Amino acid sequence: MCDGHAIPTLLKETPATGFVDGNNALGPVVGNFCMNLAIKKAKGVGVGWVVARGSNHYGIAGWYARQAMRQNMIGMSFTNTSPFLSPTRSKKAALGTNPICVAAKGSSDNEQFVLDMATTAVAVGKIELQKRKGEAIPTGWAQDVNGHITTNASEAMTASCLMPLGGSEINSGYKGYGLAIMVELFCGILAGAAYGPNIRKWMTATTPANLGQCFIAVDPVCFAPEFGERLGDLIKFLRSMDPVDPAKPVLIAGDPEAEHKKS
Numbered sequence: 001m002c003d004g005h006a007i008p009t010l011l012k013e014t015p016a017t018g019f020v021d022g023n024n025a026l027g028p029v030v031g032n033f034c035m036n037l038a039i040k041k042a043k044g045v046g047v048g049w050v051v052a053r054g055s056n057h058y059g060i061a062g063w064y065a066r067q068a069m070r071q072n073m074i075g076m077s078f079t080n081t082s083p084f085l086s087p088t089r090s091k092k093a094a095l096g097t098n099p100i101c102v103a104a105k106g107s108s109d110n111e112q113f114v115l116d117m118a119t120t121a122v123a124v125g126k127i128e129l130q131k132r133k134g135e136a137i138p139t140g141w142a143q144d145v146n147g148h149i150t151t152n153a154s155e156a157m158t159a160s161c162l163m164p165l166g167g168s169e170i171n172s173g174y175k176g177y178g179l180a181i182m183v184e185l186f187c188g189i190l191a192g193a194a195y196g197p198n199i200r201k202w203m204t205a206t207t208p209a210n211l212g213q214c215f216i217a218v219d220p221v222c223f224a225p226e227f228g229e230r231l232g233d234l235i236k237f238l239r240s241m242d243p244v245d246p247a248k249p250v251l252i253a254g255d256p257e258a259e260h261k262k263s
Contacts, residue, residue: 001205002026002056008033016041018050019191024208027058027079031213035064035077038217042073046222048215051186053193055211057081061101062116062254068217069103069112072228076216077101080187080195082202082209085120086161088174091147093161094197097123098183103254104220106232113235114254119180120162121173124202127156140167160202187212 006025010018018037022030034050041048058064061077068075081096097118105112122141130137131153140163142156143149149168150156165176188195193212200207220227241250 001208008052010037015045016047016049018048020050020052022052022055022213024054024056024210027056027211027213028063030055031058031064031077031215032067034213034215035067035075035217038215039068039071039073042068042217042219043071046219048217050215051191052213052215053191053210054208055079055193055213056209057211058213060116061099062103062114062257064215065101065103065116066114069105069114071217072105072220074102074104074216074218074220076103076214076218078183078186078214080184080193080199080212082199082204083197084124084160084162084202085164085177085180086143086147088164088169088177091143091161095119095177095180095184096199097162098180098187100179100183104231105228106230106235107228108232111228111232111235112254112258113231113252114257116254116257117165119165119176119183121165121167121176122162124160124162127153127162131157140171140173183214184212186214190214 003024006023008030009021011021012019020034030052034052038048038050064077065075080098083093084097085095086093097120099118101116103114127137136151137153143161144155145159164173166173184195191212194210200209235252238250243249
């Protein structure tokens with residue numbers, strides 16, 4: 001339930017910040033509007049931080065962070081989502097998969113760091129795939145309707161209760177839970193959008209989603225010189241490290257996706 005003709009509105013701004021109402025427009029329309037604004041502000045004062053309410057599912061978080069990266073900036077993108085994540089020690093979901101994306105590049109285009117990740121242990125689509133194949137899911141992916149960790153994909157889909165990044169508490173799942181709250185802080189809370197358990201359920205279209213989203217652009221020129229050279233040096237060093245398995249080299253966040261684009 002979104003308005004395909006709607007245009008986002010800039011409600012409030014300072015030289016470095018912007019507060020946008022997406023007016024229930026398509027998520028990518030809101031996302032592009034906000035990241036373009038963040039980049040424009042970063043070019044002027046070094047940092048652009050824009051939040052939006054009244055948005056919808058905006059697709060791939062990295063799409064927006066990469067826009068800033070392509071202009072030699074550090075780009076960041078966050079969104080809240082329908083509840084899927086079960087807080088550590090909880091039986092039910094109360095937060096979304098709440099993805100985080102940070103993108104930056106070194107002095108050449110093949111020196112890119114693009115971290116684009118959910119704050120849940122896994123995306124719900126991977127559980128659905130295991131269900132279709134009739135195969136078990138790994139321990140730490142999801143809970144059943146009683147809040148117990150399950151390896152049964154059908155039980156996991158019925159409960160729609162994903163575990164946070166890290167899995168159970170003993171495996172530091174509370175860190176993923178904390179990151180999900182951080183995203184909610186930047187998005188639903190800061191933008192005055194729906195947040196946490198107040199966001200409509202997945203696949204429900206009777207009410208507006210009213211998602212909150214956050215877009216940040218940072219110009220490294222405003223800080224220490226030779227940012228690109230240092231980042232490139234670090235990326236080269238990490239990629240060149242001796243791997244445990246020679247067939248599996250050490251990678252940087254974003255490398256697998258870059259390889260898929262080549263093939």
